[in-house]
Amino acid sequence: MKYTSQMVAKPYFIAAIGLFVAQILFGVIMGMQYVVGDFLFPEIPFNVARMVHTNLLIVWLLFGFMGAAYYMVPDEAEAELHSPLLAKVMFWIFLAAGAVTILGYLLVPYATLAEITMNDLLPTMGREFLEQPTIIKIGIVVVALAFLYNIGMTILKGRKTVINLVLLIGLVGLAVFFLFAFYNPDNIVLDKMFWWFVVHLWVEGVWELILGSLLAYVLIKTTGVDREVIEKWLYVIIAMALITGLIGTGHHFFWIGTPGYWQWWGSIFSAMEPIPFFMMTIFAFNMVNKRRRQHPNKAAVLWALGCSVMAFLGAGVWGFLHTLSFVNYYTHGSQITAAHGHMAFYGAYVMIVLAIISYAMPMLNGRKVANSMSSQVVEMWSFWLMTISMVFITLFLTAAGIVQVYLQRMSDDPLPFMVVQDKIEMFYWMREGAGLVFLIGLILYVISFFVGRDQPEAQLPK
Amino acid sequence: MSQAFTKSMARNIFYGGSMFFFLLLLVLTFDTVKSLPQTDNRENLTAQVAKGKHVWENNNCIGCHTLMGEGAYFAPELGNAYKRMGSKEAIIAFIKFRPKNGIPGRRSMPQFNLTDDELDAVAEFLKYVSEINNQNWPPNIQG
Numbered sequence: 069m070k071y072t073s074q075m076v077a078k079p080y081f082i083a084a085i086g087l088f089v090a091q092i093l094f095g096v097i098m099g100m101q102y103v104v105g106d107f108l109f110p111e112i113p114f115n116v117a118r119m120v121h122t123n124l125l126i127v128w129l130l131f132g133f134m135g136a137a138y139y140m141v142p143d144e145a146e147a148e149l150h151s152p153l154l155a156k157v158m159f160w161i162f163l164a165a166g167a168v169t170i171l172g173y174l175l176v177p178y179a180t181l182a183e184i185t186m187n188d189l190l191p192t193m194g195r196e197f198l199e200q201p202t203i204i205k206i207g208i209v210v211v212a213l214a215f216l217y218n219i220g221m222t223i224l225k226g227r228k229t230v231i232n233l234v235l236l237i238g239l240v241g242l243a244v245f246f247l248f249a250f251y252n253p254d255n256i257v258l259d260k261m262f263w264w265f266v267v268h269l270w271v272e273g274v275w276e277l278i279l280g281s282l283l284a285y286v287l288i289k290t291t292g293v294d295r296e297v298i299e300k301w302l303y304v305i306i307a308m309a310l311i312t313g314l315i316g317t318g319h320h321f322f323w324i325g326t327p328g329y330w331q332w333w334g335s336i337f338s339a340m341e342p343i344p345f346f347m348m349t350i351f352a353f354n355m356v357n358k359r360r361r362q363h364p365n366k367a368a369v370l371w372a373l374g375c376s377v378m379a380f381l382g383a384g385v386w387g388f389l390h391t392l393s394f395v396n397y398y399t400h401g402s403q404i405t406a407a408h409g410h411m412a413f414y415g416a417y418v419m420i421v422l423a424i425i426s427y428a429m430p431m432l433n434g435r436k437v438a439n440s441m442s443s444q445v446v447e448m449w450s451f452w453l454m455t456i457s458m459v460f461i462t463l464f465l466t467a468a469g470i471v472q473v474y475l476q477r478m479s480d481d482p483l484p485f486m487v488v489q490d491k492i493e494m495f496y497w498m499r500e501g502a503g504l505v506f507l508i509g510l511i512l513y514v515i516s517f518f519v520g521r522d523q524p525e526a527q528l529p530k
Numbered sequence: 531m532s533q534a535f536t537k538s539m540a541r542n543i544f545y546g547g548s549m550f551f552f553l554l555l556l557v558l559t560f561d562t563v564k565s566l567p568q569t570d571n572r573e574n575l576t577a578q579v580a581k582g583k584h585v586w587e588n589n590n591c592i593g594c595h596t597l598m599g600e601g602a603y604f605a606p607e608l609g610n611a612y613k614r615m616g617s618k619e620a621i622i623a624f625i626k627f628r629p630k631n632g633i634p635g636r637r638s639m640p641q642f643n644l645t646d647d648e649l650d651a652v653a654e655f656l657k658y659v660s661e662i663n664n665q666n667w668p669p670n671i672q673g
């Protein structure tokens with residue numbers, strides 16, 4: 069590690085992993101509620117578990133992005149971070165805001181939470197993923213601004229690499245599009261339409277810039293491939309991401325009261341959205357094949373390659389599956405959506421954060437470049453356990469979704485929702501089983517940080 | 531990638547392409563907002579409907595249900611609940627009489643203890659939503 073200020077990344081990564089564990093615990097609780105309907109009712113109703121699950125996901129990914137930026141930006145800029153103190157203060161503010169929000173969800177009825185946080189002054193609550201009280205949303209904006217200032221100043225005073233620049237554009241975009249969370253008109257059609265300016269333009273827009281930048285960074289570091297080549301790839305990938313993804317927003321405007329022409333715009337452009345993800349896969353494997361040196365951190369390379377493959381499968385393939393309007397007419401809001409949401413989030417954003425943690429953590433813990441071999445072996449086991457169980461979660465939900473769509477929406481004698489849910493119970497049990505394996509993989513991941521600490525670093529074969 | 535295709539070409543495609551399509555998104559968004567009055571049923575967007583939307587949000591109904599296909603997949607679609615259940619009264623009765631401790635073994639909806647006015651508002655909201663022209667989704671009454 070070249071710059072001492074990179075150390076501020078460490079608490080961000082630790083918090084990210086801690087919240088990840090909590091996220092999965094609530095996922096498993098919900099998986100249970102899908103089959104044993106009154107499980108933990110009325111103490112933890114499904115909607116509460118869901119808010120905790122999805123909000124923890126977003127929050128720990130943001131912790132991961134911020135940690136990644138604090139680690140990577142000084143290294144790329146060849147300059148110390150503008151203000152390590154600001155980064156530390158913001159860490160605690162963000163963690164406290166996150167903890168208060170989750171406790172609020174769990175401890176009081178949601179309507180009470182809305183009341184004590186005075187939601188009626190500026191109503192923004194009660195919409196999927198944007199359930200946080202308004203005051204917390206404002207806090208998120210403040211933390212984001214302080215973070216951007218810190219990162220921006222560091223980049224300004226240092227070397228301006230393409231990787232840093234792309235990350236910065238992505239992070240600014242993240243903050244800007246979040247502002248749509250404050251727009252909540254009484255007109256539900258307008259509300260829904262602009263809600264996607266946060267959700268879609270995040271995951272299929274600016275977050276892809278962050279993903280591309282972090283992936284490029286890990287690849288440069290672990291393969292030693294020429295920066296020029298990597299930067300060219302990066303530009304093409306993010307160009308394709310925005311060219312397809314911006315108008316691709318239209319795949320959410322099919323059935324919410326918006327004009328019919330979106331079926332054309334949305335279908336055509338979003339059908340091309342898999343291209344940047346496919347390019348990422350080619351890019352990652354190409355760079356690793358052309359590597360100029362071996363890197364002793366095998367686990368980090370595995371996460372980076374795995375990320376490029378799983379992002380393509382989850383976002384590209386499973387996204388394409390239901391993105392054409394005549395397919396989406398039947399699959400909209402079914403278990404197919406849940407299947408896609410899981411694999412896409414895991415493949416793209418969970419795995420890139422785990423890749424950068426895997427790359428950076430050894431140095432943050434005082435190693436030269438890599439963990440001991442025994443630690444890496446455990447980490448790679450956790451990679452396979454989590455990744456394969458996520459593949460199965462996706463497959464089981466897809467099967468559930470196909471049967472659901474058929475019985476409820478396509479057959480001659482459509483059955484009511486609750487009746488259909490009973491009939492596909494078996495798939496939900498299997499999903500729960502795969503979810504438990506995922507949890508085991510995650511526990512193994514945490515354990516890997518404590519394995520082989522007193523053993524020497526992994527060495528390359530001579 | 532080939533040598534003839536340089537990094538600065540790639541950069542220009544990125545800036546030019548994203549700028550162009552961002553502007554196109556703005557134009558389409560503007561056009562959509564302008565033509566929404568034809569589909570979004572705003573002539574029936576009364577104060578009571580607006581209030582119903584707040585009841586809907588303040589109780590996080592979206593955390594279990596979908597509304598026009600968006601939300602959670604744990605409980606029935608409600609964008610067409612008014613049509614499926616037939617009347618506001620049926621909706622109100624359903625929400626009002628949820629057992630506090632759920633139904634053993636069955637997916638359960640909480641007892642929200644809504645006032646009569648709140649019940650009427652949320653039912654009015656669901657009626658309003660069911661009358662939005664959304665290209666005939668869902669495919670049938672089961673949602």
Ligand code: HEM
Pocket residue numbers: 196271272319320338339341342379383384386387388389390391392396399400401402405408409410412413416417599600601
């Ligand atoms: C990493 C990138 C992506 C992530 C994290 C992601 C995640 C998600 C999530 C969570 C939802 C559900 C939203 C809700 O709750 O209503 C969703 C919906 C959807 N996604 Fe993606 N997605 C990604 C990329 C893509 C791509 C590339 C495509 C198309 C090729 C796509 C097509 C769709 C469609 C059509 C829906 C709507 C499903 C419905 O009608 O219910 N997604 N996505």
Ligand code: HEM
Pocket residue numbers: 092095096097098099102118121122125405406407409410413414418499500502503504506507601602603604
């Ligand atoms: C890293 C792993 C995971 C990620 C990234 C993730 C992500 C998500 C996302 C994005 C949603 C919202 C889906 C949507 O709106 O379409 C969701 C919902 C859900 N997740 Fe996860 N999840 C993970 C692991 C799990 C596990 C292990 C389980 C259970 C065994 C689980 C169970 C659920 C359930 C039941 C829902 C609610 C679906 C519904 O609305 O009916 N998740 N998760």
Ligand SMILES: [Fe+2]
Pocket residue numbers: 268272316317319320
């Ligand atoms: Fe999308």
